[in-house]
Amino acid sequence: LETSLLRFVRDLKNNQTDEPPPPSEVTVIDFCNALDAGDITLAYQPKLTVQGLILRGVEALARWKHPQKGNISPGVFIPLAERHGLIDTLTRELLQKAFKQKQAWQQMGLRFHIAFNLSPLSLADAGLSDWLADLAQEYSIPPDEITLEVTENALLGELACAIRTLARLRLKGFNIAIDDYGTGFANAQQLSRVPATELKIDRSLIHQVATRPQQGTILASTVDLAKNLKLITVAEGVETLEDYRILVDLGVDQVQGFYFSKPLYPDDLLEWIKSGLSKIRRQVHGK
Ligand code: C2E
Ligand code: MG
Ligand code: MG
Ligand code: MG
Numbered sequence: 001l002e003t004s005l006l007r008f009v010r011d012l013k014n015n016q017t018d019e020p021p022p023p024s025e026v027t028v029i030d031f032c033n034a035l036d037a038g039d040i041t042l043a044y045q046p047k048l049t050v051q052g053l054i055l056r057g058v059e060a061l062a063r064w065k066h067p068q069k070g071n072i073s074p075g076v077f078i079p080l081a082e083r084h085g086l087i088d089t090l091t092r093e094l095l096q097k098a099f100k101q102k103q104a105w106q107q108m109g110l111r112f113h114i115a116f117n118l119s120p121l122s123l124a125d126a127g128l129s130d131w132l133a134d135l136a137q138e139y140s141i142p143p144d145e146i147t148l149e150v151t152e153n154a155l156l157g158e159l160a161c162a163i164r165t166l167a168r169l170r171l172k173g174f175n176i177a178i179d180d181y182g183t184g185f186a187n188a189q190q191l192s193r194v195p196a197t198e199l200k201i202d203r204s205l206i207h208q209v210a211t212r213p214q215q216g217t218i219l220a221s222t223v224d225l226a227k228n229l230k231l232i233t234v235a236e237g238v239e240t241l242e243d244y245r246i247l248v249d250l251g252v253d254q255v256q257g258f259y260f261s262k263p264l265y266p267d268d269l270l271e272w273i274k275s276g277l278s279k280i281r282r283q284v285h286g287k
Helices: 002-018 028-037 074-083 087-107 120-124 128-138 159-171 188-193 213-228 241-250 266-284
Strands: 040-049 055-066 070-072 113-117 146-151 175-181 198-201 232-235
Touching: 028 055, 028 074, 028 087, 040 087, 040 113, 040 266, 055 074, 055 087, 055 266, 074 087, 087 113, 087 120, 087 128, 113 175, 120 146, 120 159, 128 159, 146 159, 159 175, 159 188, 198 213, 213 232, 213 241, 241 266
Parallel strands: 055 113, 113 146, 146 175, 175 198, 198 232
Antiparallel strands: 040 055, 055 070
C-alpha cells in the first residue's frame, strides 16, 4: 500500500509539473464579460504645475483586474477592444465613469481638470463631439475642464479626418492634448495644423534627462516649438527630483509621473491630495 501510495503521489506531482501553465492571455470573451460586469475602471494620475506644484488635473487611465488572471494592462486590452470593434463601447462607458467622478469631485469643491485618452479609432466616430457635449451638460461639467488626449501617431494616418473631429471638439470647448510626443514622426507643419491646446512630451524623452545632455537639447527645442505653437507643455514620466529640476529650467508648464504619484483610485487620490502633495512640496523645496 505504501509504495502504491508513494507512486500515486509521485505521479500526481509529475502530472502537475507536466501540465502547461494556465492560459494567462485574455480573450475577447473575457473582455466582454468584464465590460458587462463593470470590471474595467479608471485610475487617476495627478498633473501638477511646475511652478508651485499645484494640482492642475488628473489623467484617467483604464484599469482591469481580472478575477483569475490578475491585472491586465491597457496596453493589452485597448488594442484587443480596437481589433474587435469594441473600442467605442469601452470609450463611451469609461467617459461616463470619468464625468460622473468629476461631478462627484466638483460637489466636494475640487475643481481640477480631467484628461481622457481617445483611441485613434474614436476620431472616426462622427457622433463623438455631440455625444460628449451632451454628457458634459448632463453632469454639469465645463468642457474646458476636460482634455482629450490623442497620440501623435493617431494624427499621422487620417490627418484630415482626425483634424475635423478634433476641431469639432474644440468648438464645443474641450481641450485637446497631443500625447506621447516624440515617439512618432509628426513634423512641425503637421503639428501646427492640429487644433491642440497641449503637448505631452513622451517619457522616453524625459527619462534620465539629467544624465543625458543630448536629450536636454532635444527637449529644449521641443519646448520651444510648443511655445511657438501656443501649446501648454506637459512632461510625462517624471520619475526623479533631478528630472523635475531640469524641466523647471526648461520652462515646461506641467509635470506628471511616478515621482509625484502613480495613477490612483479615487479614495487614494483624496488621501494624496490631503497629505501626499504637501510631502512632495516639502521634498522639492528641501524642507
Ligand atoms: P499614456 O496615455 O501615455 O499614459 C501614461 C502611461 O504612463 C500610463 O500607463 C501611466 O501609468 C504611465 N506612467 C505615468 N507616469 C510614469 C512614470 O513616471 N514612469 C513610467 N515608467 N510610467 C509612467 P498605463 O496606465 O499602463 O497606460 C498605457 C497607455 O494605454 C496609455 O498611455 C494610453 O495610451 C493607453 N490608455 C490607458 N487608458 C486608456 C483609455 O481609457 N482609453 C484609451 N484609448 N487608451 C488608454
Ligand atoms: Mg495619455
Ligand atoms: Mg503619454
Ligand atoms: Mg503612452
